Amino acid sequence: MRPASSDTWRIAGWPRVRNGSADESGHADYECVKICYNTQVFDQGPRSLSLLRQELGHVATGEQSGLLPRWLRPPIPLNHSKRIAILGATGSIGQSTLAVLRHASQATDSALAENGRFRLFGISGHENLADLAAAAREFQPDFVVCSNPESNSHWSESCPEFSGRFETGADALVALASHPHVDVVVAAIVGRAGLESTMAAIESGKLVALANKETLVVAGHLATDLATKTDARILPVDSEHSAIFQCLHSGCGREIRRVILTASGGPFRTWTAEQQRNVTPEQARAHPTWKMGAKISIDSATMMNKALELIEAKWLFGLEPEQLEVVVHPESIVHSMVEFVDGSILAQCSPPDMKLPIQAALDYPNRFDSPASRLDFSSSFGLNFEPPDMDRFPALLVGLEVASRGGSCGVVLNAANEVAVQAFLERRIRFSEIVPVCRKVLDSHPFEPYPDLKSILELDCWARLESCQCISSY
Numbered sequence: 427m428r429p430a431s432s433d434t435w436r437i438a439g440w441p442r443v444r445n446g447s448a449d450e451s452g453h454a455d456y457e458c459v460k461i462c463y464n465t466q467v468f469d470q471g472p473r474s475l476s477l478l479r480q481e482l483g484h485v486a487t488g489e490q491s492g493l494l495p496r497w498l499r500p501p502i503p504l505n506h507s508k509r510i511a512i513l514g515a516t517g518s519i520g521q522s523t524l525a526v527l528r529h530a531s532q533a534t535d536s537a538l539a540e541n542g543r544f545r546l547f548g549i550s551g552h553e554n555l556a557d558l559a560a561a562a563r564e565f566q567p568d569f570v571v572c573s574n575p576e577s578n579s580h581w582s583e584s585c586p587e588f589s590g591r592f593e594t595g596a597d598a599l600v601a602l603a604s605h606p607h608v609d610v611v612v613a614a615i616v617g618r619a620g621l622e623s624t625m626a627a628i629e630s631g632k633l634v635a636l637a638n639k640e641t642l643v644v645a646g647h648l649a650t651d652l653a654t655k656t657d658a659r660i661l662p663v664d665s666e667h668s669a670i671f672q673c674l675h676s677g678c679g680r681e682i683r684r685v686i687l688t689a690s691g692g693p694f695r696t697w698t699a700e701q702q703r704n705v706t707p708e709q710a711r712a713h714p715t716w717k718m719g720a721k722i723s724i725d726s727a728t729m730m731n732k733a734l735e736l737i738e739a740k741w742l743f744g745l746e747p748e749q750l751e752v753v754v755h756p757e758s759i760v761h762s763m764v765e766f767v768d769g770s771i772l773a774q775c776s777p778p779d780m781k782l783p784i785q786a787a788l789d790y791p792n793r794f795d796s797p798a799s800r801l802d803f804s805s806s807f808g809l810n811f812e813p814p815d816m817d818r819f820p821a822l823l824v825g826l827e828v829a830s831r832g833g834s835c836g837v838v839l840n841a842a843n844e845v846a847v848q849a850f851l852e853r854r855i856r857f858s859e860i861v862p863v864c865r866k867v868l869d870s871h872p873f874e875p876y877p878d879l880k881s882i883l884e885l886d887c888w889a890r891l892e893s894c895q896c897i898s899s900y
C-alpha cells in the first residue's frame with residue numbers, strides 16, 4: 427500500500443501541537459497523527475517528527491502547527507469505546523446527540539464499525555423526566571442525574587426499571603462531568619447553569635464537546651487557562667465554530683486573517699425597529715432555519731446569539747477581536763468562513779442540522795456517516811450574504827465591545843441577557859427592551875480585568891439583581 431512517491435502521503439487529523447522538542451530521542455511530538463494515502467488510513471497514533479520525516483519525506487503542514495490553542499488538538503486515541511456523558515440530554519442539543527449515538531450504534535459500514543465505539547455513560551436533565559427516562563430506557567446509561575433536586579421523588583415512577591446510579595442536584599452534575607469513567611462530556615445545558623459542570627469537565631481533563639457557549643462568554647479566560655493546565659480538549663459544537671474549526675485545517679494560526687461568522691438574521695431580519703417593538707414570544711421563538719431551545723431562539727431573534735458567539739470564537743480560537751466579523755446569510759447553509767492572509771476564503775456548508783457539528787466534535791479528527799441531512803444540488807438554490815444592520819440589531823455592537831474589553835464584561839452581559847430574555851418570555855418586557863437592559867447593566871458594572879471564579883459568581887448575582895431592577899422600572 428505504500429505509494430511510490432512520498433509526496434502522495436497525507437497527514438490527516440491535524441497534529442497541530444508539538445509536544446516538545448525531543449524528536450531525535452523518538453518521543454512523540456504529535457500526540458495523534460493519522461497518516462493517510464488517498465482515503466486509506468495507513469497508521470494512526472503518537473509519532474515523532476523525525477520518524478514522520480523519515481517515513482514520509484516531509485511533514486506537510488504539520489510543521490506549521492503549534493499556533494492554535496492546545497485545547498483544539500486531536501485527543502489521544504482510546505483503546506476502548508468512548509464513554510460519553512450528555513449534560514442537558516433532554517434539550518435540543520442533547521436530543522440531537524442521542525440521535526447521533528443511535529445512528530452510530532445502528533450503522534454497519536466499516537468506518538462506523540471502526541468508530542462505533544461510543545457508549546452513553548451518563549445523562550442529565552433538569553425538568554423533563556419523561557424524556558430523561560426515555561433516554562435511560564433506550565441507552566441504559568450507568569449514571570442519570572436530574573439537576574433539579576425537586577424532581578427526586580418522581581424518578582422511580584418515571585423509570586422504575588432503571589437500576590443504575592441516580593442522583594439529583596447541581597453537585598451530581600459535577601460528579602457526572604468529572605466521573606473517571608467518562609471520556610467525552612457533551613456540555614449542552616443552557617445558560618450560566620452549565621458553568622460549574624463544564625468547568626468540572628475541563629478540570630478533569632475531559633474532551634468537552636461544547637454547546638454551552640455561555641461558559642466561554644462568562645469565564646473564557648478561566649476555562650482556557652484551566653484546559654491548558656489539565657490538557658482538556660474543548661471542541662466546538664456550535665455550528666459556526668465547528669465550521670471555523672473545520673476550515674482552520676487548511677492553514678495555521680499566523681495565516682488566519684479573519685473569521686467570518688454567518689448569522690441567519692433570525693425571524694426579524696427584514697423588520698424595522700418599530701415593527702420589532704410588538705413582537706410576541708411565539709413570533710420570536712419561530713426561527714426560520716433552526717429548531718432550538720427557547721433561550722437561544724430568542725437570542726437569535728435579537729442577534730444576541732451572534733454577539734455571544736463572537737465572544738465564544740475569541741476564546742476558543744485565541745483570536746484578536748479585530749479578526750472577528752459577522753455576515754448575514756439567511757439560508758444557514760454556509761456555517762462560517764475563514765479568510766487566510768492570501769485572500770483565500772474557506773467555508774463549511776451543509777443544511778442546518780446540529781447533528782453534523784455534534785458528531786464532528788464527538789469523533790474528531792475522524793469523520794463517519796451522519797444522520798444529518800445533505801445538500802441537494804439536483805434543484806437550483808441560491809446563497810445570499812448581506813452586512814448586518816447594527817442599528818436594527820444593536821446586540822452585535824454590544825458583543826463586539828464585550829469581545830474587545832473582556833474581563834468581567836462577559837459575565838455581566840450574559841446574566842443581564844438571561845434575565846431579560848426570561849422577562850420577555852414571561853411578557854414582562856418588550857422584545858425591543860432586551861438589548862437596552864443588557865446595555866444599561868453592562869455600562870453600570872464595576873469592571874474587573876481578570877475576575878476569578880468567585881468574582882464571576884458574585885458579578886453574575888449582581889448583574890441579575892440590577893437587571894431585575896431595571897426591568898421593574900419599565
Ligand code: NAD
Nearest residue numbers: 514515516517518519551552573615616619637638718719
Ligand atoms: P434547551 O433549552 O433545548 O435544553 C437545555 C438543557 O439544559 C435541557 O436538558 C434542560 O433540562 C437543561 N437545563 C435547563 N436549565 C438547567 C439548570 N438550571 N440546570 C441544569 N440543567 C438545566 O437548549 P438547547 O437549545 O439545547 O441549548 C443548549 C446549549 O447549546 C445552549 O448553551 C445553546 O446556546 C447551545 N447551542 C444550541 C444550539 C441548538 O441548535 N439548540 C446550537 C448551538 C448552540
Ligand code: MG
Nearest residue numbers: 664665666735
Ligand atoms: Mg451557533
